[in-house]
Amino acid sequence: MERNEILKQVNAIFVDILDNETLVLSDSTTANDVEDWDSLTHIHLVVAIEKGFGIRFTSQEIQSWNNIGELVDCIASKK
Amino acid sequence: MNQEQTSTMNYIVEQISIKNQLHSKKITKNLAKFDEAYFKRANDFLKRYATLLQNEGKTLDYSIDCYLQMIADVNYESVQFLQTGEYTSKSFDEVNQRVYNNPSVMEYYMHGLLLSQFLWTHHYDILLYFNKIINQNAAHINNYLEVGGGHGLYISEAIGIIGDKANYDLVDISKSSLEIAKKMISNDKVNYMLTDVFEYFPENKYDFITMGEVLEHVEDPVSLLKKLHTLLSENGKLYITTPTNAPAIDHIYLFKNADDIRKVIHEAGFNIENEFCIYSEDMPVEKAEKYKVSMMYAGVLTKK
Numbered sequence: 001m002e003r004n005e006i007l008k009q010v011n012a013i014f015v016d017i018l019d020n021e022t023l024v025l026s027d028s029t030t031a032n033d034v035e036d037w038d039s040l041t042h043i044h045l046v047v048a049i050e051k052g053f054g055i056r057f058t059s060q061e062i063q064s065w066n067n068i069g070e071l072v073d074c075i076a077s078k079k
Numbered sequence: 080m081n082q083e084q085t086s087t088m089n090y091i092v093e094q095i096s097i098k099n100q101l102h103s104k105k106i107t108k109n110l111a112k113f114d115e116a117y118f119k120r121a122n123d124f125l126k127r128y129a130t131l132l133q134n135e136g137k138t139l140d141y142s143i144d145c146y147l148q149m150i151a152d153v154n155y156e157s158v159q160f161l162q163t164g165e166y167t168s169k170s171f172d173e174v175n176q177r178v179y180n181n182p183s184v185m186e187y188y189m190h191g192l193l194l195s196q197f198l199w200t201h202h203y204d205i206l207l208y209f210n211k212i213i214n215q216n217a218a219h220i221n222n223y224l225e226v227g228g229g230h231g232l233y234i235s236e237a238i239g240i241i242g243d244k245a246n247y248d249l250v251d252i253s254k255s256s257l258e259i260a261k262k263m264i265s266n267d268k269v270n271y272m273l274t275d276v277f278e279y280f281p282e283n284k285y286d287f288i289t290m291g292e293v294l295e296h297v298e299d300p301v302s303l304l305k306k307l308h309t310l311l312s313e314n315g316k317l318y319i320t321t322p323t324n325a326p327a328i329d330h331i332y333l334f335k336n337a338d339d340i341r342k343v344i345h346e347a348g349f350n351i352e353n354e355f356c357i358y359s360e361d362m363p364v365e366k367a368e369k370y371k372v373s374m375m376y377a378g379v380l381t382k383k
Contacts, residue, residue, distance in 0.1 A: 031100045038104040040360055040370055043154055047161045059155035063099070 001079045006053075006072050013048045017041060027069030053079065087125050087139075088118065091194070094143045102150055105360075109200045112361065120206075121197040124232065128193055131262045142190045146198070149191025156326035161371065166330050171298055178329045185255050188328070193230050193259070201357045201375050205320055208355045208377050209233060209289075212318060213240045216287060224248045224285040224310065226276050227293040229256055231263035237289065238266050248285075250276050277306055284312035294321040294343070295330045304347030308382065317349065317380040322359070325373040340376045349380040 011025045018036045031037045037045070046062055049055075049071075055078040065071040092110065096103035132142060159167050168174045178184050196202050213220075213236065220241050225234045228249040238247060247269045251257040257273050272279065288307055294300040300321075307317055323334045334340045337356055344351060355377045358367040367374070 031104065037101070038108075039099075039102045039150070039154070040105065040372065042101050043157045043161065044370060046158050050158070050162070057158075059151055062154055062158065063151050066100075 001076065003072060003076055006075050006079070007068070009052060010049065010068065010072060010075070013045060013052055017044050017048055025068045027067065027072065029068040030066065049075065055079070087129075088121060088197075090139065091143060091198070094140065095147065098143070099147050099150065102147070106198055108361065109198065112200065113203070117197075117203060120203075124197055127263055127265060131259070134262070137190075142194055145187035145190035146194040147191075148187045149195070152188075152328050153326065156328060156330075160324070160326035166326055166333050168329065168331050171296075171331065174296070174329045174331060179253060182255075184328070185253075189255060189259055193263075196230055196232060199359065200361055201359045204357050205291075205355070205375055205377055206232065206236065209291075209318065210236055210240070212353070212379055213237050213287075216316060217241045219314075220245050220287045222246050222248075222283055222285045222287075222312075224250065224281075224288045226250050226288065226290040226307070227252070227256070227296075228260040228264075229291070231260040233289055233291055234260075234269060235264050235266065237287075238264075238268060243268065246270070248272060248281070250274055250279055252276070276303070279310070281310065284315065285310055286312055286315045287318070288315065289318045291318075291320045292322065294319065294340075295325065295332050295334065298331055300332050300343045301347045304344065304349065308348050311382060313382060315382070316352070318377070319344075319380065320375060320377045323374045323376065324371050325359075334376075337374065337376050340378070344378065344380055348383050350383050351378050352381050353379040 007025065007027070011023065014025060014034070015021060015023050018034070018041060020036065023034065046057060050057060053075055055075065057074070061074055065074065088110065092103065092106055095106055129139065132138060156167060168177065178188060217240050221244065223237055223241065223245050225248070228234055228251050234247060234249055249260060249269050250272045251260065252275050254273055257271055261271055288311055290307065294303065297303050311317055321334060321340060323336055323339070341351065357375050358364070359373045359375060360367060362372070
């Protein structure tokens with residue numbers, strides 16, 4: 001799966017879970033850039049990403065991403 | 080609030096923001112709503128906790144790392160819970176092996192829980208509710224029992240309100256939990272008993288029993304409440320708290336909503352005299368339900 005395609009799909013999941021139609025993510029986006037992305041919504045994002053991509057993350061991975069780019073890389077490594 | 084009160088909390092928040100950006104957003108939001116009274120209580124608690132850490136040769140940084148490890152566990156358990164609709168642990172034996180009989184897990188888990196007491200909004204609201212209930216009933220309490228004392232905060236609060244006239248007993252099944260309670264309770268009035276409450280047969284009945292966040296740790300909460308029923312005097316009161324939808328490494332029994340809890344209470348032979356429910360996240364009810372946010376239930380129960 002192309003990296004850009006993964007980012008596009010992740011963006012759509014964030015828009016859905018955070019109810020924010022205007023959200024545009026890039027590799028450098030962090031939680032500080034997205035108001036509603038906190039520890040609670042993160043869990044729901046993880047669940048939606050696992051379902052959307054048919055993958056499972058480990059406990060360490062869920063805590064490890066510093067930005068969207070690292071999340072996309074992690075998904076890419078499992079596809 | 081004074082410099083000392085803000086500095087310890089500020090340090091904890093600052094370290095959490097460095098180590099876990101997502102979680103720090105929640106903590107920052109939580110602390111913003113608190114008043115001076117909160118920071119005074121938090122500081123009193125943190126002072127006692129700092130002494131405990133010092134006596135064990137540990138630092139606040141160690142405790143913050145323990146807390147974040149516990150948060151990592153909760154996050155992972157939450158993902159599993161949302162995927163399956165169930166808690167991952169199904170039996171007491173499983174949790175015993177995974178947590179209670181696993182010293183390295185118990186170590187960070189106990190310290191994580193201690194720190195969470197004043198970082199999670201709903202813990203403080205529940206403490207204030209408990210304070211109100213004890214104040215209303217203090218005149219009639221001469222024999223007080225707490226089951227599963229943990230950090231010792233509740234029994235300390237009760238002693239502060241009821242005073243020296245009452246007898247105070249604390250029963251806990253976990254040695255490490257009881258040791259922490261002994262260190263956190265700065266009062267020699269408490270009788271500590273390391274035993275399974277099912278094996279506990281005291282001579283006298285209790286006027287007031289407190290059992291905070293224990294029901295979710297057992298396979299059969301009705302049996303546990305029935306046991307407490309036998310320990311309570313005819314006009315005595317039982318104060319319980321337990322959460323709904325709260326995945327954690329040592330939670331077994333899943334209450335999906337407050338009605339699930341009320342059902343268990345009634346089945347065990349109790350009436351609900353008073354109750355208080357609060358979500359663990361400060362947000363509108365619709366949003367809390369959408370995100371399956373855990374709700375803490377507190378109830379004052381009397382015998383039917």
